[in-house]
Amino acid sequence: MSPPISVAEAEAIVFGLVAPLRECEVAGLDALVERVLAEPIVSADDFPAADNSAMDGYAVRAADLKDCSPQQPRWLRVVEEIPAGRMPRASLDPGEAARIFTGGMLPDGADAIVIQENARREGDRVAVWEPVPPHTFVRTRASFYRAGTPLLSPGTLLGPPEVAVLAVARHTEALVYRRPRVAIFSTGDELVAPGVSPQPAQIVDSNQHALATWVAQNGGVPLRFGIIPDRPDALRGAIAHAIATADVVLSTGGVSVGEYDYVEQVLAELGGTLHVRAVAIKPGKPLTVATFTSDDRVCLYFGLPGNPVSALASCWRFVGPALRKLSGRRCGWQPLFVPARTRDNLCGAGRRETYLWGRLAIAAGELTFSLAGGSHSSGNLINLAGTNGLAVVPLGQPAIAAGEVVQVLQVGAIDAAAGAFTAGTEI
Numbered sequence: 162m163s164p165p166i167s168v169a170e171a172e173a174i175v176f177g178l179v180a181p182l183r184e185c186e187v188a189g190l191d192a193l194v195e196r197v198l199a200e201p202i203v204s205a206d207d208f209p210a211a212d213n214s215a216m217d218g219y220a221v222r223a224a225d226l227k228d229c230s231p232q233q234p235r236w237l238r239v240v241e242e243i244p245a246g247r248m249p250r251a252s253l254d255p256g257e258a259a260r261i262f263t264g265g266m267l268p269d270g271a272d273a274i275v276i277q278e279n280a281r282r283e284g285d286r287v288a289v290w291e292p293v294p295p296h297t298f299v300r301t302r303a304s305f306y307r308a309g310t311p312l313l314s315p316g317t318l319l320g321p322p323e324v325a326v327l328a329v330a331r332h333t334e335a336l337v338y339r340r341p342r343v344a345i346f347s348t349g350d351e352l353v354a355p356g357v358s359p360q361p362a363q364i365v366d367s368n369q370h371a372l373a374t375w376v377a378q379n380g381g382v383p384l385r386f387g388i389i390p391d392r393p394d395a396l397r398g399a400i401a402h403a404i405a406t407a408d409v410v411l412s413t414g415g416v417s418v419g420e421y422d423y424v425e426q427v428l429a430e431l432g433g434t435l436h437v438r439a440v441a442i443k444p445g446k447p448l449t450v451a452t453f454t455s456d457d458r459v460c461l462y463f464g465l466p467g468n469p470v471s472a473l474a475s476c477w478r479f480v481g482p483a484l485r486k487l488s489g490r491r492c493g494w495q496p497l498f499v500p501a502r503t504r505d506n507l508c509g510a511g512r513r514e515t516y517l518w519g520r521l522a523i524a525a526g527e528l529t530f531s532l533a534g535g536s537h538s539s540g541n542l543i544n545l546a547g548t549n550g551l552a553v554v555p556l557g558q559p560a561i562a563a564g565e566v567v568q569v570l571q572v573g574a575i576d577a578a579a580g581a582f583t584a585g586t587e588i
């Protein structure tokens with residue numbers, strides 16, 4: 162294995178290799194979750210489109226009420242009722258009010274709302290005893306957005322609020338970037354599929370399923386290519402097929418220095434350009450990154466380490482940002498580090514930047530980090546369950562004491578309440 166390069170160098174190389182995909186497709190409003198917008202969305206309408214009431218009450222002319230008081234209430238004649246969705250029939254003349262409900266359109270002449278709690282209705286009259294300034298509880302036409310205002314820009318990741326905006330802008334569908342196709346396979350003679358009972362020397366292939374789930378969660382289309390034996394000819398066939406099919410390839414295993422670690426050799430034989438061979442990071446040191454360039458496209462190959470924690474840690478640290486950038490996201494694709502106070506002592510691995518998995522939570526208004534209980538071997542995937550952050554012990558730093566603030570790579574949603582984190586803890 163070549164001498165490992167630093168995490169910063171690896172990051173610069175990997176992210177620099179990625180050019181966002183340009184191909185687009187149209188998707189319906191209900192199929193936009195985790196999609197990236199490829200067109201600017203501009204409002205065709207004022208929003209709100211008309212003055213409307215923010216409360217249930219009475220539409221009034223504010224000038225009518227300027228001298229009213231509890232001693233001298235002002236009686237107004239109620240001329241109509243305006244529920245949401247109904248056009249007002251007439252304009253308000255001085256001394257008149259309209260019964261109105263939240264979302265109801267103001268009649269011409271009205272410029273304020275008196276909430277019903279501050280009015281007393283008697284027949285077709287209503288008494289008001291507190292003046293209201295003009296615009297009180299009125300959502301004025303175009304006060305949120307004017308027609309022609311840009312609402313969403315290309316590169317935006319779409320979620321519920323953005324879909325609401327699209328709907329309001331009267332889009333029933335949107336142009337989005339196509340999702341990156343990600344080929345995934347596991348290498349190893351020892352691997353069997355889940356559901357098969359392994360012999361003593363065999364293990365279950367968990368990586369392929371973890372990575373497929375992770376790819377789908379990160380906006381890619383996972384294409385599972387199965388388990389490939391540790392034989393150069395078999396690997397050659399699998400890699401050739403994968404690079405011809407996908408934008409990104411993720412293989413696990415076979416990238417270290419063992420006799421049966423053939424991935425790098427096969428990548429070179431197939432004409433790949435090798436950019437990264439090993440990184441000074443724990444877990445995840447043997448990381449192979451290569452590109453295959455043809456006339457019209459580049460395929461990015463990640464040869465991830467076989468150890469299950471190393472494979473996912475490499476995804477969180479390097480592949481995820483690359484995949485999000487490839488997906489067309491203009492911002493938010495970079496890895497997210499948050500400062501958190503560690504509840505446990507954290508030990509570094511000397512010559513490698515160390516990532517210790519565990520749980521971020523908010524306790525008493527502060528972000529905290531709890532180390533996962535149990536072994537921190539990169540083969541122990543059991544205590545990886547529930548991980549939403551990996552604390553970073555920088556290169557050369559032997560340890561970080563409990564109570565200190567540490568940078569944590571956030572990889573999942575943060576809890577509201579902190580608790581000690583141990584394997585098997587209900588989460």
Ligand SMILES: Nc1nc2c(c(=O)[nH]1)N[C@H]1C(S)=C(S)[C@@H](COP(=O)(O)OP(=O)(O)OC[C@H]3O[C@@H](n4cnc5c(N)ncnc54)[C@H](O)[C@@H]3O)O[C@H]1N2
Nearest residue numbers: 347349365366367368414415416417422446466467468471
């Ligand atoms: N002499 C040295 N040996 C090793 C070094 C080193 O620097 N010098 N690096 C170690 C590190 S660090 C890692 S990480 C591993 C990476 O090894 P490979 O990427 O070559 O992966 P394999 O050898 O194929 O497998 C490693 C380990 O992971 C298990 N595995 C593999 N695939 C899967 C899967 N799909 N699902 C679950 N588990 C899997 C496999 O059985 C091995 O136990 O190399 C170290 N060695």
Ligand code: MOO
Nearest residue numbers: 444445446471539
């Ligand atoms: O990098 Mo390996 O991932 O230390 O086990």
Ligand SMILES: [Mg+2]
Nearest residue numbers: 415417419422
């Ligand atoms: Mg190996």
